[in-house]
Amino acid sequence: MSVLDKRTAGDLAKLLVFIVVTTLATGVLVITIGNLTFGASREYRAEFVDATGVVKGDDVRIAGVKVGTVKDIEIRDRTRALVTFSVAEGSAVRESTTASIRYRNLVGQRYISLAEGVGDTEPLDEGDTIPVGRTKPALDLTVLFNGFKPLFQALSPSDINQLSYEIVQVFQGEGGTLESLLGHTASVTSTLADRDEVISSLITNLNDVLDHLGDRDDQLSQLIVNFKTLVGGLKDDREAILSSLDQISLLSEQTADLVTGIKEPFVDDVKQLRRLATNIDDNKGELDRALQVLPIKLEKVGRTAIYGSWFNFYLCHFEGKVKLPAGIEVPLDDAFKTGGKRCDLG
Secondary structure (H helix, E strand, O other): OHHHHHHHHHHHHHHHHHHHHHHHHHHHHHHHHHOOOOOOEEEEEEEEOOOOOOOOOOEEEEOOEEEEEEEEEEEEOOOEEEEEEEEEOOOOOEOOOEEEEEEOOOOOOEEEEEEOOOOOOOEOOOOOEEOHHHEEOOOOHHHHHHHOHHHHOOOOHHHHHHHHHHHHHHHHOOOOOHHHHHHHHHHHHHHHHOOHHHHHHHHHHHHHHHHHHHHOHHHHHHHHHHHHHHHHHHHHOHHHHHHHHHHHHHHHHHHHHHHHHOHHHHHHHHHHHHHHHHHHHHOHHHHHHHHHHHHHHHHHHHHHOOOOOOOOOOOOOOOOEEEOOOOOEEEOOOOOOOOOHHHHOO
């Protein structure tokens, strides 16, 4: 039993030693990789015209070594960005110190780089602000890379990454030289030379397009002249156009009021129109017959009106009886004798 206790105690001691050593090693690794500092620090501010991409927690570096952290970012006067950051107490920040925002990597992470400038070497008091005249915003990679866009389209992804990294490094002054950049550019040129057939075909197609445009230069010139005339006319009539827009807006309002007023009667008319259409559909046979007979009727009516702008009516086949007080009925056929050739025309 005692041997088992000794073995258990030994294993427990080994486990504790392993946990302690692993914890210390992990802590040292975290501190080394994260470049963490636990000493005293001082806070300063820097005013930038553009601090896009800078966030709380970004590094503050001197000569590439992390000496502090970004604490806060706020807007000042709607045109400036005020960045508050901390610096280790052992790092000197002077009146001539300059602050620049630089790219940490191509993903877009930034850091603030502090450098010694020309001028007063007196230490900067804690809480003071580096003025905008001694700060620089980050390089606008969007504008830079847009200029290289035609070149990038002909490169592989690995070549683009390498060339982009070199461009950023050179333009930020963080290492690399124009010689190394030109070396990579030469490599890119070799890659383009391997695709000379594609480029030649592109140039040939472009020449064809330009030839077609050249053959139609008169039409193109006329189009430009007409467009210029149109724009000039719109400019001369801008007041009338603007006033007409006001009238159109007023008309729209009045039309909306009109529609609002006739909404209910209009809905009822639509319903009645639907009933009318249903009745016409149900009696389409009779309507068809009426349309077929209508030309014959119109012909007879026209024949009746051939003597002028009036109609002549004749009474034909009149029949009737008159009942006398004595109860005797007298026929009127002989009294009102009708007929004749005109009655036989029908």
